[in-house]
Amino acid sequence: MKIVSYGIRQDEQPALKEWQAQHPEVQVQVESELLTPQSATKAKGADGVVTFQQAPYTREVLQALHDNGINKMSLRNVGTDNIDMTAAKELGFQITNVRVYSPNAIAEHAVWLMGRLLRREPEYTEKINNHDLRWAPEIGRELRMQTVGVIGTGHIGQVLIQILKGFGAKVVAYDPYQNAELAKEGLYVDQLDDLYKQADIITIHVPSTPENIHMINAQSLAQMKDHVIIINVARGDLIDTKALIAGLDAGKVAGAGLDVYENEVGVFNEDWHDQAFPDKQLEDLMNRKNVILTPHTAFYTETAVKNMVQISHNDNLKMIQGQQPDNPVQLG
Numbered sequence: 001m002k003i004v005s006y007g008i009r010q011d012e013q014p015a016l017k018e019w020q021a022q023h024p025e026v027q028v029q030v031e032s033e034l035l036t037p038q039s040a041t042k043a044k045g046a047d048g049v050v051t052f053q054q055a056p057y058t059r060e061v062l063q064a065l066h067d068n069g070i071n072k073m074s075l076r077n078v079g080t081d082n083i084d085m086t087a088a089k090e091l092g093f094q095i096t097n098v099r100v101y102s103p104n105a106i107a108e109h110a111v112w113l114m115g116r117l118l119r120r121e122p123e124y125t126e127k128i129n130n131h132d133l134r135w136a137p138e139i140g141r142e143l144r145m146q147t148v149g150v151i152g153t154g155h156i157g158q159v160l161i162q163i164l165k166g167f168g169a170k171v172v173a174y175d176p177y178q179n180a181e182l183a184k185e186g187l188y189v190d191q192l193d194d195l196y197k198q199a200d201i202i203t204i205h206v207p208s209t210p211e212n213i214h215m216i217n218a219q220s221l222a223q224m225k226d227h228v229i230i231i232n233v234a235r236g237d238l239i240d241t242k243a244l245i246a247g248l249d250a251g252k253v254a255g256a257g258l259d260v261y262e263n264e265v266g267v268f269n270e271d272w273h274d275q276a277f278p279d280k281q282l283e284d285l286m287n288r289k290n291v292i293l294t295p296h297t298a299f300y301t302e303t304a305v306k307n308m309v310q311i312s313h314n315d316n317l318k319m320i321q322g323q324q325p326d327n328p329v330q331l332g
Protein backbone atom coordinates (compact mmCIF):
# COMPACT_ATOMS: atom_id res chain seq x y z
CA MET A 1 0.00 0.00 0.00
CA LYS A 2 1.28 3.43 -0.87
CA ILE A 3 0.19 6.91 0.25
CA VAL A 4 1.63 10.12 -1.20
CA SER A 5 1.63 12.93 1.38
CA TYR A 6 1.75 16.38 -0.19
CA GLY A 7 2.96 19.63 1.32
CA ILE A 8 4.59 17.96 4.33
CA ARG A 9 6.35 20.61 6.41
CA GLN A 10 9.37 20.14 8.63
CA ASP A 11 7.23 20.45 11.76
CA GLU A 12 4.97 17.62 10.57
CA GLN A 13 7.80 15.15 10.01
CA PRO A 14 8.08 13.76 13.59
CA ALA A 15 4.36 12.94 13.73
CA LEU A 16 4.53 11.32 10.30
CA LYS A 17 7.61 9.27 11.28
CA GLU A 18 5.76 8.06 14.37
CA TRP A 19 2.75 7.07 12.24
CA GLN A 20 4.99 5.27 9.74
CA ALA A 21 6.63 3.31 12.55
CA GLN A 22 3.17 2.12 13.61
CA HIS A 23 2.24 1.18 10.01
CA PRO A 24 5.27 -0.56 8.45
CA GLU A 25 2.96 -2.13 5.85
CA VAL A 26 2.35 1.31 4.28
CA GLN A 27 4.88 3.07 2.08
CA VAL A 28 4.55 6.84 2.60
CA GLN A 29 6.03 9.02 -0.13
CA VAL A 30 6.68 12.45 1.36
CA GLU A 31 6.39 15.42 -0.98
CA SER A 32 7.16 18.92 0.25
CA GLU A 33 5.31 20.56 -2.64
CA LEU A 34 1.57 21.22 -2.64
CA LEU A 35 -0.92 19.30 -4.73
CA THR A 36 -1.18 20.86 -8.20
CA PRO A 37 -2.12 19.43 -11.61
CA GLN A 38 1.64 19.04 -12.22
CA SER A 39 2.58 17.45 -8.88
CA ALA A 40 -0.42 15.10 -9.12
CA THR A 41 1.64 12.91 -11.47
CA LYS A 42 3.80 11.97 -8.45
CA ALA A 43 0.85 10.01 -7.11
CA LYS A 44 0.79 7.62 -10.05
CA GLY A 45 0.80 4.05 -8.74
CA ALA A 46 -0.21 5.09 -5.20
CA ASP A 47 -3.47 4.10 -3.46
CA GLY A 48 -4.31 7.43 -1.86
CA VAL A 49 -3.08 10.94 -1.15
CA VAL A 50 -2.93 13.05 2.00
CA THR A 51 -2.86 16.83 1.54
CA PHE A 52 -2.90 20.13 3.38
CA GLN A 53 -3.17 23.46 1.62
CA GLN A 54 -5.28 26.56 1.37
CA ALA A 55 -4.77 26.75 -2.40
CA PRO A 56 -7.95 25.45 -4.08
CA TYR A 57 -8.52 21.83 -5.01
CA THR A 58 -9.85 22.75 -8.46
CA ARG A 59 -11.45 20.45 -11.01
CA GLU A 60 -8.09 20.50 -12.81
CA VAL A 61 -6.23 19.23 -9.74
CA LEU A 62 -8.82 16.55 -9.04
CA GLN A 63 -8.91 15.49 -12.69
CA ALA A 64 -5.10 15.15 -12.67
CA LEU A 65 -5.27 12.92 -9.59
CA HIS A 66 -8.08 10.91 -11.16
CA ASP A 67 -6.04 10.50 -14.39
CA ASN A 68 -3.22 9.13 -12.24
CA GLY A 69 -5.53 6.56 -10.71
CA ILE A 70 -6.26 8.30 -7.38
CA ASN A 71 -9.72 8.91 -5.91
CA LYS A 72 -8.99 8.75 -2.18
CA MET A 73 -7.88 12.04 -0.71
CA SER A 74 -7.45 12.90 2.97
CA LEU A 75 -7.09 16.50 4.12
CA ARG A 76 -4.97 17.17 7.19
CA ASN A 77 -7.30 20.05 8.20
CA VAL A 78 -10.98 20.82 8.94
CA GLY A 79 -12.09 23.31 6.27
CA THR A 80 -13.33 21.87 2.99
CA ASP A 81 -14.36 25.19 1.42
CA ASN A 82 -11.42 25.08 -1.04
CA ILE A 83 -12.63 21.85 -2.74
CA ASP A 84 -14.58 21.85 -6.02
CA MET A 85 -17.23 19.53 -4.59
CA THR A 86 -19.10 19.11 -7.88
CA ALA A 87 -15.93 17.92 -9.62
CA ALA A 88 -15.01 15.67 -6.67
CA LYS A 89 -18.42 14.00 -6.80
CA GLU A 90 -18.44 13.61 -10.59
CA LEU A 91 -14.95 12.08 -10.52
CA GLY A 92 -15.95 9.59 -7.82
CA PHE A 93 -13.70 10.88 -5.06
CA GLN A 94 -13.80 9.71 -1.46
CA ILE A 95 -12.55 12.53 0.75
CA THR A 96 -11.84 12.81 4.45
CA ASN A 97 -10.89 15.77 6.61
CA VAL A 98 -9.83 16.00 10.26
CA ARG A 99 -12.98 17.23 11.91
CA VAL A 100 -11.54 17.45 15.40
CA TYR A 101 -7.79 17.83 15.75
CA SER A 102 -7.78 20.22 18.69
CA PRO A 103 -10.67 22.67 18.92
CA ASN A 104 -8.85 24.01 22.00
CA ALA A 105 -6.02 25.33 19.83
CA ILE A 106 -8.40 27.59 17.93
CA ALA A 107 -10.67 28.44 20.87
CA GLU A 108 -7.69 29.44 23.04
CA HIS A 109 -6.36 31.59 20.22
CA ALA A 110 -9.69 33.44 20.04
CA VAL A 111 -9.52 34.12 23.78
CA TRP A 112 -5.91 35.35 23.55
CA LEU A 113 -6.99 37.79 20.81
CA MET A 114 -9.86 39.04 23.00
CA GLY A 115 -7.57 39.45 26.03
CA ARG A 116 -4.84 41.23 24.08
CA LEU A 117 -7.36 43.70 22.66
CA LEU A 118 -9.16 44.25 25.97
CA ARG A 119 -5.85 45.02 27.71
CA ARG A 120 -4.66 47.25 24.83
CA GLU A 121 -1.54 45.16 24.26
CA PRO A 122 -0.52 46.58 20.84
CA GLU A 123 -0.58 50.11 22.22
CA TYR A 124 1.48 49.19 25.29
CA THR A 125 3.96 47.27 23.16
CA GLU A 126 4.47 50.33 20.98
CA LYS A 127 4.87 52.56 24.05
CA ILE A 128 7.32 50.16 25.69
CA ASN A 129 9.36 49.97 22.46
CA ASN A 130 9.58 53.79 22.72
CA HIS A 131 10.63 53.56 26.40
CA ASP A 132 7.32 55.17 27.44
CA LEU A 133 6.19 53.24 30.51
CA ARG A 134 3.21 55.38 31.55
CA TRP A 135 -0.19 53.77 32.22
CA ALA A 136 -2.67 56.26 30.79
CA PRO A 137 -4.62 56.54 28.63
CA GLU A 138 -4.83 52.82 27.65
CA ILE A 139 -7.15 51.66 30.40
CA GLY A 140 -8.28 48.04 29.91
CA ARG A 141 -11.55 46.15 30.09
CA GLU A 142 -12.07 42.89 32.02
CA LEU A 143 -13.35 39.81 30.23
CA ARG A 144 -15.74 38.99 33.07
CA MET A 145 -17.50 42.31 32.48
CA GLN A 146 -18.14 41.56 28.79
CA THR A 147 -20.99 39.85 27.02
CA VAL A 148 -19.42 37.63 24.38
CA GLY A 149 -21.52 36.66 21.36
CA VAL A 150 -20.43 33.29 19.96
CA ILE A 151 -21.64 32.66 16.41
CA GLY A 152 -21.48 28.92 15.72
CA THR A 153 -21.47 26.41 18.57
CA GLY A 154 -19.81 23.44 16.86
CA HIS A 155 -16.58 21.88 18.09
CA ILE A 156 -14.64 25.13 18.44
CA GLY A 157 -17.53 27.31 19.64
CA GLN A 158 -18.35 24.84 22.43
CA VAL A 159 -14.77 24.70 23.75
CA LEU A 160 -14.58 28.48 23.58
CA ILE A 161 -17.76 28.85 25.63
CA GLN A 162 -16.30 26.64 28.39
CA ILE A 163 -13.14 28.77 28.47
CA LEU A 164 -15.14 32.03 28.51
CA LYS A 165 -17.26 30.75 31.38
CA GLY A 166 -14.03 30.14 33.32
CA PHE A 167 -13.22 33.84 32.92
CA GLY A 168 -16.69 34.73 34.21
CA ALA A 169 -17.83 36.32 30.94
CA LYS A 170 -21.51 36.35 30.01
CA VAL A 171 -22.03 34.29 26.86
CA VAL A 172 -24.81 34.56 24.29
CA ALA A 173 -24.74 32.19 21.35
CA TYR A 174 -26.38 31.65 18.00
CA ASP A 175 -26.46 28.50 15.89
CA PRO A 176 -29.35 27.19 13.77
CA TYR A 177 -28.48 23.72 15.17
CA GLN A 178 -28.48 24.16 18.93
CA ASN A 179 -26.42 22.04 21.28
CA ALA A 180 -28.78 20.47 23.85
CA GLU A 181 -26.59 21.20 26.89
CA LEU A 182 -26.03 24.84 25.95
CA ALA A 183 -29.73 25.23 25.17
CA LYS A 184 -30.56 23.96 28.68
CA GLU A 185 -28.32 26.68 30.07
CA GLY A 186 -30.33 29.25 28.08
CA LEU A 187 -27.30 30.58 26.21
CA TYR A 188 -28.93 30.78 22.81
CA VAL A 189 -30.64 33.76 21.25
CA ASP A 190 -33.23 33.07 18.54
CA GLN A 191 -31.77 35.37 15.95
CA LEU A 192 -28.37 36.78 15.12
CA ASP A 193 -29.83 40.29 15.45
CA ASP A 194 -30.35 39.65 19.18
CA LEU A 195 -26.72 38.59 19.56
CA TYR A 196 -25.55 41.68 17.68
CA LYS A 197 -27.58 43.93 20.02
CA GLN A 198 -26.26 42.34 23.24
CA ALA A 199 -22.61 41.47 22.62
CA ASP A 200 -19.57 43.56 23.54
CA ILE A 201 -17.35 41.03 21.75
CA ILE A 202 -18.47 38.99 18.74
CA THR A 203 -16.52 35.87 17.77
CA ILE A 204 -17.20 33.78 14.65
CA HIS A 205 -16.91 29.97 14.45
CA VAL A 206 -18.89 28.95 11.38
CA PRO A 207 -17.78 27.44 8.07
CA SER A 208 -17.41 29.46 4.92
CA THR A 209 -20.49 28.33 3.03
CA PRO A 210 -22.09 30.43 0.26
CA GLU A 211 -24.79 31.61 2.75
CA ASN A 212 -22.20 32.65 5.34
CA ILE A 213 -19.89 34.67 3.10
CA HIS A 214 -19.79 38.30 4.29
CA MET A 215 -22.18 37.56 7.16
CA ILE A 216 -20.41 40.42 8.95
CA ASN A 217 -21.12 43.36 6.66
CA ALA A 218 -22.23 46.99 6.85
CA GLN A 219 -25.81 45.99 7.79
CA SER A 220 -24.83 43.56 10.56
CA LEU A 221 -22.20 45.99 11.91
CA ALA A 222 -24.87 48.71 12.10
CA GLN A 223 -26.90 46.48 14.44
CA MET A 224 -24.00 45.90 16.83
CA LYS A 225 -23.21 47.84 19.98
CA ASP A 226 -20.90 50.82 19.69
CA HIS A 227 -17.26 49.89 20.47
CA VAL A 228 -17.81 46.22 19.69
CA ILE A 229 -14.76 43.96 19.36
CA ILE A 230 -14.82 41.47 16.45
CA ILE A 231 -12.85 38.22 16.51
CA ASN A 232 -12.51 36.02 13.43
CA VAL A 233 -10.53 32.79 13.65
CA ALA A 234 -12.81 30.94 11.20
CA ARG A 235 -12.54 32.07 7.57
CA GLY A 236 -11.62 35.47 6.11
CA ASP A 237 -14.53 35.71 3.70
CA LEU A 238 -17.06 35.62 6.56
CA ILE A 239 -16.27 39.32 7.03
CA ASP A 240 -16.65 42.04 4.41
CA THR A 241 -13.25 43.56 5.12
CA LYS A 242 -14.14 46.94 3.59
CA ALA A 243 -17.15 47.20 5.92
CA LEU A 244 -14.97 46.23 8.90
CA ILE A 245 -12.44 48.92 8.01
CA ALA A 246 -15.26 51.48 7.71
CA GLY A 247 -16.48 50.36 11.17
CA LEU A 248 -12.97 50.77 12.63
CA ASP A 249 -12.61 54.20 11.00
CA ALA A 250 -15.96 55.32 12.40
CA GLY A 251 -15.11 54.06 15.90
CA LYS A 252 -18.12 51.72 15.80
CA VAL A 253 -15.68 48.82 16.07
CA ALA A 254 -13.23 49.25 18.95
CA GLY A 255 -10.95 46.46 17.87
CA ALA A 256 -10.56 43.39 15.69
CA GLY A 257 -8.64 40.17 16.24
CA LEU A 258 -8.17 38.46 12.90
CA ASP A 259 -6.47 35.12 12.33
CA VAL A 260 -7.92 34.91 8.83
CA TYR A 261 -8.33 37.36 5.98
CA GLU A 262 -10.39 37.37 2.78
CA ASN A 263 -7.39 37.36 0.41
CA GLU A 264 -4.90 35.46 2.58
CA VAL A 265 -4.07 32.64 0.15
CA GLY A 266 -0.57 33.21 -1.23
CA VAL A 267 0.08 36.00 1.32
CA PHE A 268 -0.01 34.25 4.72
CA ASN A 269 2.77 31.85 5.66
CA GLU A 270 5.18 33.71 3.37
CA ASP A 271 8.12 35.98 4.30
CA TRP A 272 7.58 39.48 2.86
CA HIS A 273 10.23 41.31 4.89
CA ASP A 274 12.46 42.14 1.91
CA GLN A 275 9.74 42.32 -0.76
CA ALA A 276 6.98 44.80 -1.57
CA PHE A 277 3.99 43.86 0.58
CA PRO A 278 1.34 42.57 -1.84
CA ASP A 279 -1.91 43.70 -0.19
CA LYS A 280 -2.54 47.35 0.73
CA GLN A 281 -5.82 46.62 2.52
CA LEU A 282 -4.15 44.01 4.71
CA GLU A 283 -1.22 46.34 5.38
CA ASP A 284 -3.70 49.00 6.47
CA LEU A 285 -5.22 46.56 8.98
CA MET A 286 -1.79 45.47 10.21
CA ASN A 287 -0.79 49.09 10.88
CA ARG A 288 -3.76 49.78 13.16
CA LYS A 289 -3.17 49.71 16.91
CA ASN A 290 -6.63 48.30 17.57
CA VAL A 291 -6.26 45.40 15.14
CA ILE A 292 -4.32 42.25 15.97
CA LEU A 293 -3.54 40.06 13.00
CA THR A 294 -2.16 36.55 13.16
CA PRO A 295 -1.40 34.71 9.88
CA HIS A 296 -3.85 31.78 10.27
CA THR A 297 -1.90 30.34 13.18
CA ALA A 298 -4.84 29.54 15.47
CA PHE A 299 -4.51 25.86 14.55
CA TYR A 300 -0.72 25.82 14.79
CA THR A 301 0.11 23.96 18.00
CA GLU A 302 2.16 20.82 18.62
CA THR A 303 -0.95 18.91 19.66
CA ALA A 304 -3.02 19.95 16.67
CA VAL A 305 -0.29 19.30 14.10
CA LYS A 306 0.35 15.80 15.44
CA ASN A 307 -3.36 14.97 15.33
CA MET A 308 -3.78 16.44 11.85
CA VAL A 309 -1.00 14.26 10.46
CA GLN A 310 -1.95 11.04 12.21
CA ILE A 311 -5.75 11.20 11.91
CA SER A 312 -5.57 12.03 8.18
CA HIS A 313 -3.21 9.12 7.46
CA ASN A 314 -5.38 6.75 9.53
CA ASP A 315 -8.41 7.71 7.47
CA ASN A 316 -6.59 7.45 4.16
CA LEU A 317 -5.48 3.95 5.11
CA LYS A 318 -9.02 3.00 6.15
CA MET A 319 -10.36 4.07 2.75
CA ILE A 320 -7.60 2.14 0.95
CA GLN A 321 -8.50 -0.96 2.99
CA GLY A 322 -12.18 -0.54 2.08
CA GLN A 323 -13.17 0.42 5.63
CA GLN A 324 -15.41 3.31 6.66
CA PRO A 325 -13.17 6.32 7.50
CA ASP A 326 -13.78 8.25 10.73
CA ASN A 327 -14.13 11.65 9.02
CA PRO A 328 -15.87 11.26 5.64
CA VAL A 329 -16.64 14.52 3.85
CA GLN A 330 -20.10 14.76 2.29
CA LEU A 331 -19.59 15.77 -1.33
CA GLY A 332 -22.60 18.08 -1.74
Ligand code: NAD
Nearest residue numbers: 152153154155156157174175177205206207233234298299
Ligand atom coordinates in the same frame (compact mmCIF):
# COMPACT_ATOMS: atom_id res chain seq x y z
P1 NAD B 1 -18.19 22.68 13.27
O1 NAD B 1 -18.68 22.15 11.98
O2 NAD B 1 -18.00 21.75 14.40
O3 NAD B 1 -19.15 23.86 13.76
C1 NAD B 1 -19.62 24.86 12.92
C2 NAD B 1 -20.96 25.32 13.50
O4 NAD B 1 -21.37 26.49 12.79
C3 NAD B 1 -22.09 24.28 13.33
O5 NAD B 1 -22.65 24.01 14.60
C4 NAD B 1 -23.08 24.97 12.40
O6 NAD B 1 -24.43 24.63 12.68
C5 NAD B 1 -22.79 26.43 12.71
N1 NAD B 1 -23.22 27.38 11.71
C6 NAD B 1 -23.17 27.29 10.35
N2 NAD B 1 -23.65 28.41 9.80
C7 NAD B 1 -24.02 29.24 10.83
C8 NAD B 1 -24.56 30.54 10.89
N3 NAD B 1 -24.84 31.25 9.80
N4 NAD B 1 -24.81 31.09 12.10
C9 NAD B 1 -24.53 30.40 13.24
N5 NAD B 1 -24.01 29.15 13.24
C10 NAD B 1 -23.75 28.58 12.03
O7 NAD B 1 -16.83 23.45 12.91
P2 NAD B 1 -15.66 23.82 13.91
O8 NAD B 1 -14.72 22.68 14.03
O9 NAD B 1 -16.22 24.43 15.13
O10 NAD B 1 -14.90 24.91 13.02
C11 NAD B 1 -15.52 26.12 12.67
C12 NAD B 1 -14.71 26.79 11.57
O11 NAD B 1 -13.44 27.21 12.08
C13 NAD B 1 -14.31 25.84 10.42
O12 NAD B 1 -15.34 25.75 9.45
C14 NAD B 1 -13.09 26.49 9.85
O13 NAD B 1 -13.49 27.39 8.83
C15 NAD B 1 -12.52 27.30 11.00
N6 NAD B 1 -11.22 26.81 11.46
C16 NAD B 1 -10.20 27.71 11.55
C17 NAD B 1 -8.96 27.30 12.00
C18 NAD B 1 -7.81 28.25 12.14
O14 NAD B 1 -6.65 27.82 12.26
N7 NAD B 1 -8.03 29.56 12.14
C19 NAD B 1 -8.76 25.96 12.33
C20 NAD B 1 -9.83 25.07 12.24
C21 NAD B 1 -11.06 25.52 11.81
Ligand code: COI
Nearest residue numbers: 053054077078079296299
Ligand atom coordinates in the same frame (compact mmCIF):
# COMPACT_ATOMS: atom_id res chain seq x y z
C1 COI C 1 -8.52 24.27 9.08
O1 COI C 1 -8.16 23.22 9.64
O2 COI C 1 -9.57 24.32 8.41
C2 COI C 1 -7.71 25.49 9.20
O3 COI C 1 -8.24 26.56 9.09
C3 COI C 1 -6.26 25.35 9.40
C4 COI C 1 -5.46 25.47 8.15
C5 COI C 1 -6.12 25.33 6.82
C6 COI C 1 -4.33 26.45 8.15
